[in-house]
Amino acid sequence: MEGDIGLWGVPLAILGGAIRVSTPFIFVSLGETITERSGRINLGLEGTLVFGAMAAYAIAVETGSPWIGVLAAMVAGAGFGLLHGWICSFPKVNDIAVGIALMLFGMGLAFFFGKPYIQPSAPNLPAIPLGDWSSLPQVRAALNVNVLFLVGAALALALWWAFKNTKIGLIVRVVGDSADAARAMGLSPNTVRLFATAAGGALAAIGGAYLSLYYPGSWNERLSSGQGLMAVALVIFARWNPLGCFAAALLFGGAGALGPALQSVGVTQGYYLFYAAPYVLTLIVMIAASSPGRALAGAPGELSITR
């Protein structure tokens, strides 16, 4: 009976899938949380993610170190963030429009520079086998956790703490909630937002690096399936709370693993419907959590979608 655990395989596969699939969502949504908490929306993170994936892969191929690849992705992502923040600092520029333009720009640029790297293979990011205590291969597979997932979890906790307990965290919230109040305090909203967007870009690019350097673990033009965009929805779903982002990303990852998991235990019909589970789930939660009589609780007051 070694290895055959029957229907128990489904929750295990979902857990493993949640951990594996959620990592890019965690990073992009945490990045977007920082940006949105400062009062800007950066819809360009999808482009940043794809460019980050390409940059990480290319640098990892060239240097042989996946970590230098991640670092390169962060630099590139911060660059995209700075560009977004800088353009938005001009009067009468709409952050959403700029974001969409930068999304297409980032993807186009990534495809252009990424052509030569579709063939070569890069060293992967390491994973920690947390499931070694078990003799079941399914458990080992599910608990083979990438380092970046743990970093993401720690980062969510750190951000949640920092928004309450550090000067920088409070300043970001002040700027995001009331630009007037920020100016009265002598803060420059544009500067704070510039750096918040850069930080958001850097984090989103780590999400991309994870895609190309771990799971699925190769670079091609169809690498991202909209993670960068879905993560923006996750942020709203998580009410701009970093811990909420982490939970939402896990939930989303788990729902995404539902289809493959059912398939693996021998369900042959209709499992493909479950591939749509994450999207359906998001819609359901969004509708359930909304109310016509109440403003979006927790939304930063300066966001162009809530103002």
Added chain:
Amino acid sequence: MNAQTVPAVGVEAIGMTMRFGGFTALDDVTVKVPAGSFHALLGENGAGKSTLVKCMMGFYTPTSGDMVVNGREAVIASPKDAGALGLGMVYQHFTLVPSLTGEENLVISRENAPAVIDWGKERRDLKSFMERMPFKIPLEQPVSALAAGEKQKLEIVKQLYLGRRFLVLDEPTSVLTPGEAEEMLGLVRGMTRRGELTVLMISHKFHEVTAFADDVSVLRKGKLTGRGRVANLDRRKMAAMMIGDQAIAALDQRAPTPADAVSVLEVNAVKAKDRSGLKSIEIDGLKVKAGEIVGVAGVSGNGQKEFLEVLAGQRAREAGEIRVKNASYEATREQSRKLNVRFIPEEPLRNACAPKMTVAENIAFRTFDLDKDGKPASWISARAIRDYATSLIAQFKVKTASLSSPIQSLSGGNVQRAVLARELSGAVDLLIVSNPCFGLDFAAVAEIRARIMKARNGGAAVLLMSEDLDELLELSDRILVMSDGQLVYETPIAQADLHVIGEHMAGKH
């Protein structure tokens, strides 16, 4: 941060001039406020009071003019510079960050806030600081959950916490109850007496000026028109400095309501959730007849705002019916046009205007899509909008730099006038008004009350919600009291007793 050791700061603004484009909002104004004095700044709406103090605080860069702080010339290019010199301001609108708690607001506003905040220590410090303040404010709640009065106190506490020793208060009591106002100004007055603080207060209330201020300066149309010791001036003299020899609008005689007057507004068993979503408001059997003013009294936050929103169609009702002239009323544009229903909500800039659109466009909101015969127009004429706005601006004396200024650039009182102009023009059968005189100078108050009375005498049914009991007693035919989301008491004006009304407002019954 030590209230005892740092002495008050004296400030002089010399020859301040401020132009917005071609419009001179401030013309060579000099105001001297010696250390430890309490100085009042008077003037009609749009006189330039807020502009003057914003120039002093570095929020605006004046076209010309100098600042002298403690006898020395000072360069104040930003509010930060002003803060470094010990100058602070409580703005007419709140500058607290709504989603942050009181504690967070205080600590982060400090110049030397630590990179990592030790909340244990900060809370202890705040506690001992608050012990020296007579205000009790729940500091651990988000500011958005505080009542207006609490926010105002927190604004003042914040300035004192930051060690500011010259404080500008821009209409600090407009959101406070008389008791709260008295208490707050008394404290501030005490601090000036002890030489710990200097105050420059903008106010429209003469009784506050007489009771608390040492000196007064008066602005009119951007010019300094008078100054002196409050002790040597009376209300009449101050009023004359403010408005010159302009006549004050007199209230029309109250025409008797015809015995057979039909009820225009009927509210039957209406239920709706309040702002928090936890409590509900229930209004039943409210009738307002043509040619009468029904006043609704109540301490703010007892559901008046929600009731108004239900009437205006801004808040969904869960049950019940609203009827206007015997037709079910759902607050659509078409219905309100057909039934001649008009609204003047509180905070008109937020609730009745598109702040970034022009004054002319805002004034034309009710009529822009109609042609001369009142039929839907297929082509909207910018000229018609401008002509219409021009005549109403003249009629209602709205002071604006131009027709195409965004309405948010108008002074608070003038936004109010612009909305009144829009809502009181044309045939009005039902007028629903909330706190119409909030933040207006005395001449404007008299004028607006006169216009409401005129509308009533002209046969309009008026529902007037107000936190100002004097206003209700002056205007209403009947007074209702709203408490805890319900109408709990009704009295005809002839039998109205302030004490009984007050007790019902406080929920003692």
